[in-house]
Amino acid sequence: MPRQLHELRERLLRAGVAPRHVRRYLAELSDHLADLIAEEQRNGLARPAAESAALARLGDTEHLAQAMIRQPQLRAWSARAPWAAFGLVPIAVLAAAYAAALTILWTGWNWFLPGMDSPFGHQTTGLAYYYFTAGRALYYTAPLLVGWTISIIAARQRISIWWPAPGFALLACIAATVRVYAARSPRGGANVGIGLGLQNGYASLVPALIVFCVIAAPWIAWRMSTAPRVGS
Amino acid sequence: MAPRDSNPSFMNGVPELLILTLLRSHEMYGYEIVQAIHDRTQQAIAIGEGVVYPVLHALEEQGALRSHRKTVAGRSRIYYSLTRPGARRLADLTANWTHITSAIQTLVTNYVIGGTHAQAIA
Numbered sequence: 633m634p635r636q637l638h639e640l641r642e643r644l645l646r647a648g649v650a651p652r653h654v655r656r657y658l659a660e661l662s663d664h665l666a667d668l669i670a671e672e673q674r675n676g677l678a679r680p681a682a683e684s685a686a687l688a689r690l691g692d693t694e695h696l697a698q699a700m701i702r703q704p705q706l707r708a709w710s711a712r713a714p715w716a717a718f719g720l721v722p723i724a725v726l727a728a729a730y731a732a733a734l735t736i737l738w739t740g741w742n743w744f745l746p747g748m749d750s751p752f753g754h755q756t757t758g759l760a761y762y763y764f765t766a767g768r769a770l771y772y773t774a775p776l777l778v779g780w781t782i783s784i785i786a787a788r789q790r791i792s793i794w795w796p797a798p799g800f801a802l803l804a805c806i807a808a809t810v811r812v813y814a815a816r817s818p819r820g821g822a823n824v825g826i827g828l829g830l831q832n833g834y835a836s837l838v839p840a841l842i843v844f845c846v847i848a849a850p851w852i853a854w855r856m857s858t859a860p861r862v863g864s
Numbered sequence: 865m866a867p868r869d870s871n872p873s874f875m876n877g878v879p880e881l882l883i884l885t886l887l888r889s890h891e892m893y894g895y896e897i898v899q900a901i902h903d904r905t906q907q908a909i910a911i912g913e914g915v916v917y918p919v920l921h922a923l924e925e926q927g928a929l930r931s932h933r934k935t936v937a938g939r940s941r942i943y944y945s946l947t948r949p950g951a952r953r954l955a956d957l958t959a960n961w962t963h964i965t966s967a968i969q970t971l972v973t974n975y976v977i978g979g980t981h982a983q984a985i986a
Contacts, residue, residue, distance in 0.1 A: 653921055656942070660894050660917050663941060667895040668913065691914040699915035703922040 636693050637661060643697045645790045648711025657700060665690055710789055718786065718799040722778045726803060729774035730810070730826055736767030737814065738824045751814050751824075775807035779847025787854035800848050808840035879911050879919045881961055884928065884946060884954040891945035894920065920944055928953045 637658050644654045668686035669679075677685060690696070700706060710717035741751035744760035756764055779800055786796040806828065813825045830836045886892060886900050897920075898913050923929045928950030934943050946954070 657917050657921070660942060661914055663893075663939070664895050664898075664913060664917075689913045691912045695912060696914045699912065700918040700921075703918050703925075705925040706918065706921055 634665070634687065636687060640693050640696055642790065643693060644700055645788070647697065647701045648707045648789070649700055650706060650708040650711075651788050653700070653706045661690065661696070708789055710785055710791065710795075714791070714795045718782055718791075718796045719802070722782050722799050722803060723806075726774055726778050726806065729770055729778070733767045733771040733774070734812070734824050734826060736763065736770070737812065738822060740764050740767060741814065741822050741824070749816055751822075771812070775803050775843060776847060779803045779843070780850055783847055783850040787851045793848075793851065793855075796851060797848075800844050803847060804840045804844035807843045808836050877957065878909070879916065880923065881954075881957045882909070882911070883916070883919060883923065883944075884950060884957065887929065887944055887946045888951070888954060891943040893941040893943050897944075923950065926953075 640661075641654055641658055644657070645651065649657075665686055668689055669682045672682035672685045673679065691699075737751055740760065740763045741748070744756060744763065745751055745754055748754060751764070782796050782799055785791075786793075809828045809830060811827055811829055811831065813823075813827065815823055817823055882901050882905075883897060886897055886904075892900065894916055898911060898916050901909060901911055920929065920931075924931055924944070926949075927947060929944045930947050931942050931944050933940055935941075
């Protein structure tokens with residue numbers, strides 16, 4: 633890829649153009665450039681001169697970038713509404729994942745442990761084991777998966793840390809303080825619920841900090857890989 | 865690298881109209897579209913070679929075009945073709961364009977005739 637196209641990719645991603653449109657635009661420009669070079673060579677230019685002429689005909693980086701940036705429908709959702717992409721949507725997805733985990737817990741309790749006072753602390757085997765394990769896996773991994781997703785989206789779209797950081801912090805605090813409750817009602821019905829609480833006081837903030845660092849890792853890795861080298 | 869000369873305010877909506885018109889008869893890829901505009905307008909309209917793609921992407925997002933990858937003579941290219949909503953859009957744009965050019969033509973013709981008439985009287 634010529635240097636101009638690499639610069640164009642960075643310019644477009646930073647301007648909020650959706651990565652799929654950026655990828656396709658660059659692929660089409662590369663093909664177009666190859667056609668222009670071939671045309672200039674057919675017209676009698678040597679390869680280096682043909683390349684220069686073709687790049688000039690294609691347009692400069694800013695001109696090509698502005699043409700794409702001017703099309704509002706080609707912008708990524710995270711650029712159009714970053715507050716939703718990095719705030720509301722991750723929390724809504726996490727809430728949905730917790731709701732699914734609670735549903736698994738409630739149905740598993742009713743199906744596999746109908747006579748028990750609580751679904752916790754029992755040895756299960758076979759299908760019951762896998763069913764409860766799936767629920768537990770969803771419950772524990774949901775904050776990480778949601779956090780990594782927004783972290784990767786932010787990195788792919790060259791978004792500043794200020795947009796995803798509040799979302800990371802919120803996810804980390806929820807993951808560190810969330811608790812599941814299960815109890816039989818006086819009439820014998822199975823009730824499950826979820827809540828937030830600092831069970832170990834401010835010591836709960838340590839796991840929150842760890843979760844924050846873990847979910848921010850993809851963004852930090854991208855930032856470190858693109859940071860200017862000392863002395864370069 | 866200098867961009868080609870164009871008149872942005874007069875060119876608003878023109879690339880869209882030209883592209884939809886060209887794609888009415890058969891599918892084409894970007895380079896082919898730019899060459900066709902260049903050739904069929906006797907080089908009167910010069911669209912920046914690279915800026916045709918954002919217009920194509922936007923038209924596809926709006927449902928006016930569809931695209932597919934096709935390999936021809938060993939080269940893989942993205943071909944664009946007109947959809948039914950795209951044909952309706954073309955009809956609207958063409959009607960609008962015809963209306964505007966006809967209005968401008970009337971104004972210019974009257975001005976030229978009026979000017980010549982005024983000169984003749986003087």
